[in-house]
Amino acid sequence: MIAASITLIRGVDLVASPWKNGGGVTREVAAFPEGASMDAFAWRVSVADVAQAGPFSRFPGVDRTLVLLDGAGMILDEGAHTHAxxxxxxxxxxxxxxxxxxxxxDGATRDFNLMVRRDAARGTLDVWRAGEARHVEADTALLYCAQGSIRIRVNDDAPVALERGDTLRIDLCNAHIATEGDGALLAIALRETQ
Incomplete structure (x- = not known):
């Protein structure tokens, strides 16, 4: 297996930016290209604190995945379809x-957001529980600790400990990934298509 580039992103280091409409704040976990504007990213991963109800910003040409992290819940009305x-x-x-x-x-929520521009990248998001082991191939893999704490072993390297809100980024990922602990991960695999 090839050596992967591994970066630990601590949740406490993420910078909060207010939404333009004042309805919440977002913290960017990672984006490609790095530093890309909201109109130019191939993919973007963030955590948002939603303080009030209202319309979502539209992102034409972007596939979105939203995961509830905290709070009593959120209902997303999409015309005749509802996401609960x-x-x-x-x-x-x-x-x-x-x-x-x-x-x-019943009050504010915290949500995890994956946005992938269809003409530039492909992305998947899966929920993993501690104790799982999988082979992952991706240009970039992101393992976000959504609950509890988890230790992640990439190939035969020493385990990396993640607390809730931390992310392990693996670039040029072609790796066997094993998890231990009492938590849950959001596992994102991303491939650029251009």
Whole structure:
């Protein structure tokens, strides 16, 4: 197996930026290209604190995946279709150009967001529990600790400890990944298509 480039991103180091509409804040975990604007990313991963109900910003040409991390829940109305995120780790997938109106069930939520521009990249998001082992091939893999704490072993390297909110980024990933601990991960695999 080839050597992967591994970076630990601590959740406490993420910088909060307010939304333009004042309805919450976002913390970018990673994006490609790094530093890309909201109109130019191939993919973007972030954590958002949603303080009030309202419409989502539209992102034409972008596939979105949203995961509830904290809070009593959120209902996403998409015309005739509804996405109910009622339990932590519930997942909603929708097109960025869709008109989405969010309703909070009982107060603020924290959500994990994956956005992938269709003409530039492909991405998947899966929920892993501690104790899983998988082979992952991707240009970039992101392992976000969504619950508890987890130790991640990449190939035969020493384990890396993640606390809730931390992310392990693996670039040029062609690796066997094993997890231990009491938590849950959001595992994102990304491939650029251009």
């Amino acid at each position: 995120l009622m339990q932590p780790l519930d997942v909603a997938r929708f097109a960025g150009e869709s008109a989405i109106d969010a309703r909070l069930v």
